[in-house]
Amino acid sequence: MSGRASPTSAERLLLDTHVFIWWRQRSPQLGTAAAAAIASAAVVHVSVATVWEIAIKVASGKLRVPSGVGAAILDSGFVPLDIAIAHAEAVATLPPHQGDPFDRLLAAQARHEGLRLVTHDRRMADYGIPVLWA
DSSP: OOTTSOOOTTOEEEEOHHHHHHHHHTOTTSOHHHHHHHHHOSEEEEEHHHHHHHHHHHHTTSOOOSSOHHHHHHHTTOEEEOOOHHHHHHGGGSOOSOOOHHHHHHHHHHHHHTOEEEESOGGGGGGTOOEEEO
16 A cells, blocks of 8 residues: 555554644644544554653643543544554664654554554655555
8 A cells, every 4th residue: 555545444544643633633734635534444543652652742841632642542432552562673674764763663563563654744654654644
C-alpha cells in the first residue's frame, strides 16, 4: 500500500499523536479524507507511545488535555496498542530518517503490526510503511 492509496473500511489504522489530538478536538487540521477513513476503519489503534508523548507534553506545560488520555482513546472507540518488546527492537532496523523516538516507535509498530499510519509528518513515508496523510 502506498501513501496515496484510497482507504477502505476493512483498514486497520494507527494514529500518530497529532492526528489523535486533532480527532479529539475535532480540529480542521485533520483533513476530511483522513477523518472519514478513521470513522470508517475496521480498527483504529492509538499507541501507548502516544499516551506517553502526551503525558510528557502535559507535564511540561506544552499541552492541556481535558481528561485522561486512556479514557479518551476508549471513548473514541479506538484500541490501545501496547508497546511490545518486538516493537522496541524493531526500531533498530529503521533507517535514521529522524530522531524523534516516538515517531520511530510508531513506524516500527505500524510495520510490525501491518497497520497504516495516519500522520501529517511527510518524513514517515521514508520508513516504507503505508501512510494516510492527515
